[in-house]
Amino acid sequence: MDLDSGSKRVFQRLGGPVDPKNQKVCYHWRAGNCNRRPCPFLHRELPPPPSNGAPSKRTHGFVDDSSGFSGPRSRTNYTGSTWGRSHGSANSRTVRKPERVFNVCKYWVQGNCGYGERCRYLHSWSLGEGFAILTQLEGHQKVVSGIALPSGSNKLYSGSKDETVRVWDCQSGQCMGVINLGGEVGCMISEGPWVFVGMPNSVMAWNTETNTELSLSGPIGEVYAMVVGNGLLFAGTQDGSILAWKFNAATNCFEPAASLKGHTLGVVSLVVGANRLYSGSVDCTIRVWNLETLQCIQTLKEHTEVVMSVLCWEQCLLSCSLDKTIKVWVATERGNLEVTYTHNEEHGLLTLCGMHDSEAKPILLCSSKDNSVHLYDLPSFSERGKIFAKQEVRAIQMGPAGLFFTGDGAGQVKVWQWLTEPAAIAH
Template structure:
């Protein structure tokens, strides 16, 4: 790359338990609705459900479809000890830790550096409120909305793309922009996988190998490429008229088209892989579930009533967000189909979902809303941890190692970090 300087199926049988008892986990308990006392089914489950296991990762060891955090759709980070032993029957129930604050508006005078009220100002003199995280840096450079941020594993560079038709590379040590590529088209999305960097453009996907500087252009998409995801050696791209699939050929070191998945009636804007399934969200308000073995649609979810903007897999759950101002949590029933187990309502439409652990390994959900802020929630309670603000819309969120995360807005991106927990005597 030359730069110019400047829901898997629910598991009911628990291994290693007394086979003389009913070993099924209560479906209603998992949904937080069981009223039977006593209940003939289990109201507990192992911390590592066997149904969460996935395929071989090439080294002979079993690999989860979700990563080490319990979230999929983001690269696993070394050193994580996140365990999936959450209380799944408590969705939205533990609201006692809701953040208390005097205001939710950033002081415009403070932004300009001339607020005369100081500590007595009733508005925020900060780009965030909430405890446990803080902003490390704010890096400007893009002229329009940042539409993608990636931090490839093992590299000392971070990449950002924007609606201003550029890709920028940043040195993670100095925070300096080390190069710019003019892409010649509005960027819809960007992901990385190993040494490969994928950028979604109108009518094409640009691909770079960051180790060899190999530069490829994948043709075939009609209109803007809104979302991409990689599974094994397959690349999926959400486009105006469906999902295109390429397969990496190690012999030719190239990506070859292999399939086109049809079914959505409007553009596909979100993709995620989990539990040997591909999930796609669309402007037609639906989510489709695809088998990664057959590439056939096996279920269509229609509970949203506006664009499904983002999808996230956490443990055995699928999370979806929409411009209909809701975040929905889906879980598989006994027949393997997904159904909504919890709905969280927002005041505004939700644009993006990402998940990460804090430094105490507690799962946190980051939700970018279309009102210039990101909300942080504990999972599964949806207790609020805080809020991050910007002068313009925030759409891009990326998670890094060591408690780092990034939010992109209309001019650049901010770097945030979880604080070390305070030791108590």
């Protein structure tokens, strides 16, 4: 079964029927007249504004412009007054936490909790409404560092620090093959039928339609991040360079096009939006590059530790860091990006991913060093739910038909599904 068909049945055979436990939404809250304090059912503290975008039908690499997660579209002097749950100062506002704290049972994770249903902790990989786990894909021995879904294929690709890429059949969920690379996978993306794998001192490129395999030389050290933009493949490397290649159809190979210099330490995150390339680095900065001239036009220095991930949404750039913050950047009238909102967390942050739920509302997923992934409504940053893992989640990838995937440090790839009809019950 082809992933591009958008079939809701993809992966569903493996996990059986979706079990929407903990998906109880207060009926009276939805009607706007709940008066129970506290209410035992789910309330979202601030309903997000409606989204005009539709979920992207694209299954690889990056999100279409229609999805909203595409980068700044205009240089608007955006005030940021809708960010977060309270108004006031735009910077360094701490979002208050829910009154009750839920933690996953560590003994249940290890498979030996003796309390069963009487356990006071969660026996579940998630908490929240509107989504559920379908299945787990087992096989990798170390951290999953990349997940890719090339277009026109019915295969899911996952890369790991165990020096392998695993190929999964999207209908049966079975591992169809293991590719031994002889080097750790630092990152992996797909664009069209191509799968790109970042490795020490090279990038491997596979065309899943023609079975073409190429090796791109040039990187020095690990390749931590890749992205495609303006017809170029960009790779962020351990020495702080960003290398670019352009595909030559006549010779059927990728030719070196440029080397972008400026970062003083490794480049660990890349994203493209609005004719700009954004790069996050171990040197704690984000650099903004013009995609036409490949010149750096601004350096952002608000983070105090490694900038682990960057993401474009509407007219904003979002970034997360080991400094325990997510920052929202918006262009001023003069075109420079400035922080309009800072969201604080208790732990260092690792990976950002944007997608839409079943109601086409924008959701931000952010993985944390406490082995969890937070799901936030945008732009309110009200917490929508939480995903748990045995170890840190380093890879998050959206798929078609409401599917998304997480890969963690224990080598597990989990398949998730947005539910089209979350359960709602009355008092």
